Amino acid sequence: MFGIDDFKKLKEVSKKTGCRIKLNSRRGLPFFLDRYKKRKIFFALLLLITALVYVESKFVWNIEIEGTENIENAEILEELKNFGLDIGAKKKDINPQDIINQIRLKRDDIAWMRIDLSGTNIVVKLAEKTKKPEIIKEDEYCNIVSKKTGQITKITAKSGTAVAKVGDIVEKRKHLNTVDIWKGNLQEQDMFIGEGEVIAKVWYSKKEKMDLKQVAVSKTGNTQKKYCIKLNNFQINLGKSLPKFQKYDTIVEDKKLKLFSDFYLPITLGISTYYELEEKEEVYTKEEAKEKLKEKLKAELAKEIENKEGITNIQINENEDKTFIEVEVIYEVLESIGTEEKMI
Numbered sequence: 001m002f003g004i005d006d007f008k009k010l011k012e013v014s015k016k017t018g019c020r021i022k023l024n025s026r027r028g029l030p031f032f033l034d035r036y037k038k039r040k041i042f043f044a045l046l047l048l049i050t051a052l053v054y055v056e057s058k059f060v061w062n063i064e065i066e067g068t069e070n071i072e073n074a075e076i077l078e079e080l081k082n083f084g085l086d087i088g089a090k091k092k093d094i095n096p097q098d099i100i101n102q103i104r105l106k107r108d109d110i111a112w113m114r115i116d117l118s119g120t121n122i123v124v125k126l127a128e129k130t131k132k133p134e135i136i137k138e139d140e141y142c143n144i145v146s147k148k149t150g151q152i153t154k155i156t157a158k159s160g161t162a163v164a165k166v167g168d169i170v171e172k173r174k175h176l177n178t179v180d181i182w183k184g185n186l187q188e189q190d191m192f193i194g195e196g197e198v199i200a201k202v203w204y205s206k207k208e209k210m211d212l213k214q215v216a217v218s219k220t221g222n223t224q225k226k227y228c229i230k231l232n233n234f235q236i237n238l239g240k241s242l243p244k245f246q247k248y249d250t251i252v253e254d255k256k257l258k259l260f261s262d263f264y265l266p267i268t269l270g271i272s273t274y275y276e277l278e279e280k281e282e283v284y285t286k287e288e289a290k291e292k293l294k295e296k297l298k299a300e301l302a303k304e305i306e307n308k309e310g311i312t313n314i315q316i317n318e319n320e321d322k323t324f325i326e327v328e329v330i331y332e333v334l335e336s337i338g339t340e341e342k343m344i
Contacts, residue, residue, distance in 0.1 A: 060089045061120040062264040079103050119262035146170045147339045150200030198338035206297045207328040214282045222276040230268040243274035293327040310334040
């Protein structure tokens with residue numbers, strides 16, 4: 001490969017020797033500009049795109065949230081927006097540390113927070129604060145209250161006075177054990193902390209009705225996609241707006257366009273995927289419907305019951321008609337329902 005200076009020297013040599021020079025290809029910026037010098041629209045468009053990219057690089061076009069578990073990302077985005085950090089915000093107006101300080105002063109559920117700005121992308125990283133359970137000291141006075149509704153099967157008051165007895169049905173938050181005040185002489189009083197163990201039958205139940213004739217909806221496997229381009233509040237639909245299917249389910253996905261890994265543009269490609277659905281009538285026998293409901297209700301209740309070893313009885317109530325079946329499942333569970341509550 002020869003440079004322009006080398007080519008000039010080669011021409012002088014060819015004149016002296018009588019040789020002819022043939023160029024196979026020409027590369028480089030000078031040749032590129034010479035080739036496209038008459039294409040003014042191309043250069044104008046290239047210049048416009050360059051200017052737009054430069055202008056758009058001054059703004060934030062994407063915000064990512066990392067580290068949330070119990071806090072919704074939408075909450076954090078709303079907090080950021082309240083303090084000036086939103087899609088379309090000027091990067092020069094953003095003070096990450098000031099925003100962090102303001103949010104942490106406002107919220108007590110964030111232990112640590114960081115805002116990284118790269119290109120037109122913002123990454124917000126945070127760690128949620130773990131709430132510590134209230135610890136009652138040995139020298140603090142407390143009551144024993146029921147944390148669930150149930151029928152007491154065993155109650156042991158280690159200190160204080162039991163105000164409920166075996167066989168009583170207590171409701172949630174009812175006092176089971178109170179602090180005694182034992183009077184000695186007139187000069188002193190001794191207070192004892194309410195302490196004890198309470199075991200009770202707790203009931204978990206669910207009821208549901210099911211028609212014997214069911215319309216089952218399933219996907220046929222046929223799909224159709226529609227695309228659109230979103231620019232801020234404007235939307236340009238590409239192609240037909242409605243699918244050819246009579247019944248369908250729709251999944252919408254938005255993909256933000258970017259030039260590089262952290263250089264997002266204010267342009268979003270919207271993809272709507274339509275899944276064709278078909279309906280089929282299914283007829284269940286009464287026994288099939290009963291079993292189906294029992295399995296479903298038992299699975300739902302199993303998620304609610306923590307002490308599965310304490311299950312002492314399962315009761316199933318059924319109600320049937322010509323067109324439907326109704327099933328109720330009741331679990332009876334032995335649980336410790338007493339919890340300490342500090343006296344104010």
